[in-house]
Amino acid sequence: MAYRYQNLTSAIADRSSPLRQYLDAEFPHVAPVQRAYRESSGPLLVDGTPGVDPATLGAAFDLRLRFVLAPEQVPVQAMQAFQRSAAAIEVIGEVADAAAAAARSGDEELLSRATWALALCVEVYRSGLRRGSVLERVIAGGRFTPEVLLGLAPPGALRQQARLGEIAARELLPRLSGRVTVGPTFDGSAYCPADADLISGDLLLEIKTRLGVPDRRSGQRHDRLSAADLYQLLGYALFDHSDAYAIRRLGLYSARYGHLAEWGLGALANELAGRPVDLAAERARVWEMLGSPQGGASEPRGRGA
Helix, strand or coil, X not given: CCCCCCCHHHHHHCCCCHHHHHHXXXXXXXXXXXXXXXXXXXXXXXXXXXXXXXXXXXXXXXXXXXXXXXXXXXXXXXXHCCCCCHHHHHHHHHHHHHHHHHHHHCCHHHHHHHHXXXXXXXXHHHHCCCCCCHHHHHHHXXXXXXXXXXXXXXXXXXXXXXXXXXXXXXXXXXXCCCCEEECCECHHHHCCCCECCEEECCEEEEEECCXXXXXXXCCCEECCCCHHXXXXXXXXXXXXXXXXXXXXXXXXXXHHHCEEEEXXXXXXXXXXXXXXXXXXXXXXXXXXXXXXXXXXXXXXXXXXX
C-alpha cells in the first residue's frame, strides 16, 4: 500500500515516511550546518508572555509579515474552516481588510489585533474549534463580529507583536528584494500538500517564532536549527519540480532572535549530501516518490504545511 502523504511537515516528522527516509539517507550531514547556525545566532530578544499562546503568536506574526509585504493578499487559511457560513466569511474578510489597511498606513496596533484574530481562525482550520477556547466562546455567544475579533488580542500579544515587528523592520525587511509571493505552493503540493511562508526574488524563506532551548546551567534560551527545519526548506525546493520559482537561495528568519540565516540552494544541498548534487535529478526522484503521473497518479489531498 502506497504511503499516504498528509502534508510536508507531517511527512518530515514521520521517520517512516518515504520522503523522510530519502532525506535522511541522501542528505545526512546536518550537524555542521546546525553548528554554524548556532554560532551565528545571537541572544533572545523577545521573550514569551504568560497567557499568550506561542503558537498563536507565531501564526499572527507570520500573517503580519505577509500583510506588510503583500497587503493585497487574501488569507485563505483563515477562511477555510468557515466556508459553510457566508456571514462568518464576510466577518473574516472585514478583519483581513483591516489588516491590509493597517499594513498600508502603518497602524501597528490595528495590524497586530487583526492578525491575531486571523491567526485564531487559522487555528480552527488546522486543529478544529477547541472546546473552551476564546473563539469557541465568541461563536457560541453569537458575537462573531469584526469588532469583537479585533478585541481578542491580549496586551502581552500586542507587545510581543510590536517588538517583533520593530526587529523585523531592521533585520529582515531591508534584505528582501524582488517579487514577493506569500504562501507559495509547488508542483509537488498536488501530491503532498505544502505551502512555504514566502518567496522574495530567488529566496525561499521560512519564518520561525520559537523561543529556543534553555541552557541547563544559565537558564538562558538559545536558538537552534533542527534537521526538520533543513529538510523542510530543502523539501520545498525539491517540490518545485518545474523550477517555476527559480529558487536559488534558502533562508530561515528566527523572529525572536532577529536572526536571518541564508544558504545557496546548491551549496546547502551539496553540504548536506556530502557530494555534488544534481538538483534536477533529485527533483525527479521526489516527483516519482510522491506518486506523480509518471510514478502512479494519486489525488491531491490533505492540508498544506
